[in-house]
Amino acid sequence: MRAIMFFVFLLFTSPGITQGPWQSLAPGMDLGTFPASRPSSSGDSRITVLRIDPELWSLEFTGLSLDDGSNRRTARQWSKAHHLTAAINAGMYGTDHRTHVGHLRFREHLHNANVNAYQSIAAFDPRRDGLPQFRIFDLDSPGVSMETILQDYASLVQNLRLIKRPGQNRWRQQEKRWSEAALGEDESGRILFIFCRSPYTMHDLNNELLGLDIGLVAAQHLEGGPQAQLYIHTGEVEFEISGSHGTSFRQDDDISVAWPIPNVLGVRPRASATK
Secondary structure: OOOOOOHHHHEOOOOOOOOOEEEEEEEEEEEEEEOOOOOOOOOOEEEEEEEOOOOEEEEEEHHHOOOOOOEOOOHHHHHHOOOOOEEEEEEOOOOOOEEEEOOOOOEEEEEOOOOOOOOOEEEEEEEEOOOOOEEEOOOOOOOOOOHHHHHHEEEEEEEEEEEOOOOOEEEOOOOOOOOEEEEEOOOOOEEEEEEEEEEHHHHHHHHHHHHOOOOOEEEEEEEEEEHHEEEEEEEOEEEEEEEEOOOOOOHHHHHHHOOOOOOOOOOOOOHHOOO
């Protein structure tokens, strides 16, 4: 039997946090909320972006394949259990409700060796100095392959592509609309956790994202509908939001508690940044 799906949104801020498009949550971490240029048919039509400097924050993967427990958790619960400052879906998962559908490896842990047709690879944990800490690659770009990426990076997450470098909308228009969690890279190489609860087609959402002043150059789809979620907790700020709208689900805002998921991407401060 399918679990009941809910929605949770919490935001606590202190008077010292800067108001405006970006709020500085911690060194190298900013939270932005942007109105879409075209209103959605439902919700507040706002796009949330968590901007993360990978020189100061380590991108991490965790999930059931790395956890002693056997139960799925919400992004908030994964964050609490593994001391993450923020967490978002790692990507879509299979019918076993455990396995990421594309290739996924995290350092020495090979979660899924399969390479499917998805063209977007998020790579981190560079194997040598001089490489970007984080990079989203397009497998159909000249000179790029799984083999070349693996030579340079120890951690890879393959997902469905939204935006091809350097800022090309890769989705045709369609009727399907949903809430969206996405992973992006900006022109400075920063990690972007992107969330939009109001339903859009991916073609329209991509255009909205490219129209924002966030320097987006590449992005991949992580999850849509009620499974999509983003959690942040740093200092006096706690923010939790989960999706509602999805083509295969109820199209309303009655969901009130996040749905457990098997895998997340999260961040924690780098040891060198905390000294």
